[in-house]
Amino acid sequence: xxxxxxxxxxxxxxxxxxxxxxxxxxxxxxxxxxxxxxxxxxxxxxxxxxxxxxxxxxxxxxxxxxxxxxxxxxxxxxxxxxxxxxxxxxxxxxxxxxxxxxxxxxxxxxxxxxxxxxxxxxxxxxxxxxxxxxxxxxxxxxxxxxxxxxxxxxxxxxxxxxxxxxxxxxxxxxxxxxxxxxxxxxxxxxxxxxxxxxxxxxxxxxxxxxxxxxxxxxxxxxxxxxxxxxxxxxxxxxxxxxxxxxxxxxxxxxxxxxxxxxxxxxxxxxxxxxxxxxxxxxxxxxxxxxxxxxxxxxxxxxxxxxxxxxxxxxxxxxxxxxxxxxxxxxxxxxxxxxxxxxxxxxxxxxxxxxxxxxxxxxxxxxxxxxxxxxxxxxxxxxxxxxxxxxxxxxxxxxxxxxxxxxxxxxxxxxxxxxxxxxxxxxxxxxxxxxxxxxxxxxxxxxxxxxxxxxxxxxxxxxxxxxxxxxxxx
RNA sequence: GGCGACGUAGCCAAGUGGUAAGGCAGAGGUCUGCAAAACCUCCAUCCCCAGUUCGAUUCUGGGCGUCGCCUCCA
Numbered sequence: 001x002x003x004x005x006x007x008x009x010x011x012x013x014x015x016x017x018x019x020x021x022x023x024x025x026x027x028x029x030x031x032x033x034x035x036x037x038x039x040x041x042x043x044x045x046x047x048x049x050x051x052x053x054x055x056x057x058x059x060x061x062x063x064x065x066x067x068x069x070x071x072x073x074x075x076x077x078x079x080x081x082x083x084x085x086x087x088x089x090x091x092x093x094x095x096x097x098x099x100x101x102x103x104x105x106x107x108x109x110x111x112x113x114x115x116x117x118x119x120x121x122x123x124x125x126x127x128x129x130x131x132x133x134x135x136x137x138x139x140x141x142x143x144x145x146x147x148x149x150x151x152x153x154x155x156x157x158x159x160x161x162x163x164x165x166x167x168x169x170x171x172x173x174x175x176x177x178x179x180x181x182x183x184x185x186x187x188x189x190x191x192x193x194x195x196x197x198x199x200x201x202x203x204x205x206x207x208x209x210x211x212x213x214x215x216x217x218x219x220x221x222x223x224x225x226x227x228x229x230x231x232x233x234x235x236x237x238x239x240x241x242x243x244x245x246x247x248x249x250x251x252x253x254x255x256x257x258x259x260x261x262x263x264x265x266x267x268x269x270x271x272x273x274x275x276x277x278x279x280x281x282x283x284x285x286x287x288x289x290x291x292x293x294x295x296x297x298x299x300x301x302x303x304x305x306x307x308x309x310x311x312x313x314x315x316x317x318x319x320x321x322x323x324x325x326x327x328x329x330x331x332x333x334x335x336x337x338x339x340x341x342x343x344x345x346x347x348x349x350x351x352x353x354x355x356x357x358x359x360x361x362x363x364x365x366x367x368x369x370x371x372x373x374x375x376x377x378x379x380x381x382x383x384x385x386x387x388x389x390x391x392x393x394x395x396x397x398x399x400x401x402x403x404x405x406x407x408x409x410x411x412x413x414x415x416x417x418x419x420x421x422x423x424x425x426x427x428x429x430x431x432x433x434x435x436x437x438x439x440x441x442x443x444x445x446x447x448x449x450x451x452x453x454x455x456x457x458x459x460x461x462x463x464x465x466x467x468x469x470x471x472x473x
Numbered sequence: 474g475g476c477g478a479c480g481u482a483g484c485c486a487a488g489u490g491g492u493a494a495g496g497c498a499g500a501g502g503u504c505u506g507c508a509a510a511a512c513c514u515c516c517a518u519c520c521c522c523a524g525u526u527c528g529a530u531u532c533u534g535g536g537c538g539u540c541g542c543c544u545c546c547a
Contacts (some may be wrong), residue, residue: 029547037547044547051499074545158476210545232547233478239546264477264547269538274546303496307538309479316485319497326496329510361487370487373495375530380495383511387504440506447508458509465510 003058003363008259018227024060025222029231032069033093038280040273043300044232045388047262049106050301057408064109065221085196100283103181103293105411121216122208123201125250126184134249138175140187140204149245151392156237183209213244229256266311294412295321324412331403331413343392349386351398354378
C-alpha cells in the first residue's frame with residue numbers, strides 16, 4: 001500500500017515519503033481570528049484533519065502545526081473600532097475556532113502557535129533576509145526583494161510578466177523597488193501602540209507582515225524543511241509563494257516538499273464563500289438551522305474529493321446526514337446482533353476485499369468519496385446477510401474492522417450520542433405501556449411528539465430503539 | 474488581458490480507452506398493529522461538434538457554459 005498525494009508544486013500525484021522515517025512534519029495554515037470561521041474555512045481545516053488521520057492510518061507519527069493568525073490588518077481595524085487591544089479583540093474568535101473544531105471532531109494539532117507570541121523568531125528571520133540582501137528597509141517598512149529570488153512563482157505558476165499584466169496592483173504609496181515586493185514588517189503607527197500591535201526590532205518598531213509568521217513559526221516547530229504544507233487554494237498565491245521565498249532565501253533549504261491545496265466551498269449561488277464578499281455561513285448558523293455537526297463534518301470531507309469544488313446546500317447536507325445515519329445504524333446493528341450459527345465465508349472474504357479497496361482509495365490522494373462508495377455497496381450486502389442470519393462471529397469481527405477503518409477518517413460512527421433526557425425515557429416507557437394495552441392512538445401520539453423533538457423511535461423484535469434525527473427535512 | 478479548473482441521472486458524486494460506483498430524492502414490493510429501519514426491484518450512455526482508435530464518457534482540437542486565481546481570503 002503506497003500513499004500517493006497530489007503535490008501542487010509538480011502538479012502530479014507523487015509517492016509520499018517523509019524525510020524522517022516514520023515521522024511526518026506538517027504545517028497547515030490556520031484561521032485568522034478576526035471573525036467567526038465560515039464553513040469554507042472549516043472545509044480546509046477538516047481537510048487537514050483528514051490528511052493527518054490518514055497519515056496516522058498509514059503508520060506515520062505526525063507533528064502537526066496549525067498557526068493562529070492573531071494580528072493582521074482586519075484585526076487592527078476591528079480592534080480599533082471596538083476600542084480594545086488586538087489581544088482582547090481576538091479572544092472570542094479564537095475560542096470559537098476551537099469550539100468549532102471540537103464539535104466537528106477534528107483531532108488536535110500538536111501545536112497552535114500564535115503569531116504575536118513569535119515576534120522574536122520573525123524578527124530574526126527578517127534580519128537574516130536583510131543581511132542576505134533578500135530584503136530591504138524602505139521608510140521604516142521592510143520588504144522582500146522578489147528580484148533576489150528567481151524561483152518566485154514556481155508554486156502558483158505565475159510569472160512576473162503575468163503579474164504585471166494583471167495591472168491590478170494598486171499604485172504604491174511606499175518606496176518599494178518593485179510593485180510585487182511584499183511587506184515583511186510594517187512601520188508602527190501611533191494608533192498601533194494603543195492596540196498593542198507594535199514591537200521593537202533592529203530595523204525599527206513595527207508589526208509583522210502577514211506571510212512571515214508561517215515561515216518563522218514552521219521553522220521554530222518543524223525545522224527548515226517540512227514534509228507537508230497545506231492550505232486552501234486561495235492561499236497559493238501570494239501567501240504560499242511568499243512563504244517559500246522567505247524561508248528558502250533565509251534557510252537555503254527546500255521549504256516544503258509536498259504542497260496540498262484544498263478547493264474552496266461555494267455558497268448556494270455557486271460562488272466562492274468569502275467573508276469579504278458578504279454572505280457566508282458559519283457552523284453556528286447550520287446548527288441553528290437544525291443540522292447535526294456530524295453531518296456537516298461528513299459533508300465537508302466525504303461528499304466530494306478535496307480537490308473539487310463543492311456547493312453548500314440543504315439537500316447535500318441532508319444527504320450527508322442520511323449517510324451518517326446509515327453508517328451508525330449499521331455499526332449498531334452489527335454490534336447488537338448475536339453471532340449467527342452459520343458464518344458466510346464469501347461475505348467475510350468480500351469484507352476483506354472492501355477493506356483493502358477502501359484503503360487503496362484513501363492511499364490514492366485521499367479519495368474518501370470513492371472509499372465511502374465502495375463501503376456503502378458492501379454495507380447493503382452485509383445488511384442482507386444480517387437479515388438472512390449469515391453473520392457469525394468471524395463476520396462480525398470483519399465488519400466491525402471495516403467500520404473502524406472508515407471511522408478512522410470519518411469519526412462520525414462511534415461518536416457517542418447525547419444521553420436521553422429523563423423525560424424522554426419516561427415517554428418511551430409510557431408509550432410501551434400504551435402499546436401493551438393496544439392503545440395505538442396514544443402510542444403514535446407519543447412517538448410523533450418525540451419525533452418533532454428530534455428523537456426517532458424504532459420498534460423491533462428486541463425492543464424499542466431511539467436515535468437523534470436531523471430536524472431538517 | 475494572463476493563468477487555471479470544471480461541465481456524469483431530479484440533486485450530490487466516484488470513475489475507467491471496451492458500453493457508467495455510491496448517497497439523497499422518487500416509484501413499486503417484502504417485513505410490521507401502523508410506522509421506522511433493513512432488504513428487493515425500477516430510475517443516466519457521461520455539455521455540443523470534429524478528430525485519433527477496432528472501440529471514447531475517459532485521448533486531441535474547437536465551441537458553448539460555469540467558476541477560480543492574478544488584490545485581503547481556507
